[in-house]
Amino acid sequence: MNPVDGRRVGLERALRDAVRSGRLATGTRLPPTRRLAADLGLARGTVRAAYDQLIAEGYLTARQGSGTVVALPSPAAPVPAAGHAPMERPRHDLRPGSPDASAFPLAAWQESSRRALTSAPAEAFGYGDPRGRLELRAALTGYLRRARGVAAHPDSIVITNGYLQGLTLLATVIGGTFAMEDPGVPMHREAVRRIGPQVMPLPVDELGARADLLGTLAVDAVEVTPAHQYPTGRTLDPARRRTLLDWARSSGGLVIENDYDAEFRYDRKPVGALQAAGPDNVAYLGTTSKTLGPALRIGWMVLPPRLLDPVADTKLHTDHHTENLGQLALADLITRHGYDRHIRASRQRYRRRRDQLRHRLAGFPITLTGIAAGQHLLAVLPPDGPTEAEVRDIAETHDLALGYLSDRRDLPSPDQGLIIGYGRPPEHAYTAALDALTAAFTTCF
Ligand SMILES: Cc1ncc(COP(=O)(O)O)c(C=O)c1O
DSSP states (O other): OOHHHHHHHHHHHHHHHHHHTTSSOTTOBOOOHHHHHHHHTOOHHHHHHHHHHHHHHTSEEEETTTEEEEOSOOOOOOOOOTTOOOOOOOSEEEOSSOOOGGGOOHHHHHHHHHHHHHHOOGGGGSOOOTTOOHHHHHHHHHHHHHHHOOOOOGGGEEEESHHHHHHHHHHHHHOSEEEEEESSOHHHHHHHHHHSOEEEEEEEETTEEOGGGHHHHOOSEEEEOOSSOTTTOOOOOHHHHHHHHHHHHHHOOEEEEEOTTTTOBSSSOOOOOGGGGOTTTEEEEEESTTTTOGGGOOEEEEOOHHHHHHHHHHHHHHHSSSOHHHHHHHHHHHHTTHHHHHHHHHHHHHHHHHHHHHHHHTTSSOEEESOSBSSEEEEEOOTTSOOHHHHHHHHHHTTEEEEEGGGGOSSOOSOOEEEEEOSSSOHHHHHHHHHHHHHHHHHHO
16 A cells, blocks of 8 residues: 555545544534645545545535535444443442452552563463463462462462452363352352353351262352452351361362451461362462452462363463463562561551441441452341341442342351442442442431
């Protein structure tokens, strides 16, 4: 294409995009060719040719006396598919599931990214190992040993796009039937179902997941949150931990240990990972979604030897590997202890928030379950009401969003409860969110 044609095609494309996106609305009059040509430093004939082309395509129309005008109506906003409605943005957001995104350690991440990018070898910018960057797997080996007692080796780790991908990779490799905690995370159950395995709900009581039922369920894998059950907030009872491992050893089944928020224990050191007691039978999965933020989509799995190759092969055929540059930045952040520093500071902040929340809730007839940990609280409602639906209605009048226990359950249960996520609001909005919660509760009870 000669340079004149190139400029004409460029102008046509820019005008077409502007009409399609609605930036140039129907009826808008375009500048006369002489003026636009002068403004853009183009020959008048080039602009005339571009206008003619778009008139021929129906984007523009030439009206006698009123020049060239946009003819096509701006496209209507796309209608979201059912189930994908844009997430509402309540003024006071105490839903569980996300840390305070505004507390992302931006300066430390920028510094680690800069250092990682400057020192990255050329091959880091090409395709890599489906298990992820060795730098990150090595950094995690030390971190997970130290922080969670995990028996890890760089070769036993696969880096994933968050916990969710680790779970779906295991669902692909193992197939069959999965037992998953109920209540738990509906999205995780649905993700496993969509891959293929059947999902059996595993009830949870005061001692945590009912590992004692596994013998009767005939499943191939069980997913549990032993350090901090989601959403009841309990730790798995030591006898149940043993039962889980016994089940895995005798049946050949796999325990999937979801260690999503164990960094946040406020009263003592968190219980160590279950994986340490059964590295051949437990897949240990962790994530940066609670510590740094879900936007990164970086998680990890520490796998029993028999699963390493099949999982790496499935990861390869899913997306080659998790993107390299974020992995390198995270490896730098961990090895230079910026990750630990950020977790220590976050722990103090979330602990303070938790204390403030508990203080506000004192006096209301609710029962708080679980240990002093994580970024959410489960408040069980009294049997004589109000119901979750009644609380939801009142909370909405205060522009307040909470999580609800029934939404996280497949099994029928008379229990009604609120899951209050104290992690999510930015620091400056937290007190107002607590005020809204207290006001809503005062109306409810
Ligand atoms: C129980 C549980 N597991 C895992 C995760 C994190 O998942 P991912 O790493 O895919 O963001 C969350 C996040 O809220 C969670 O609540």
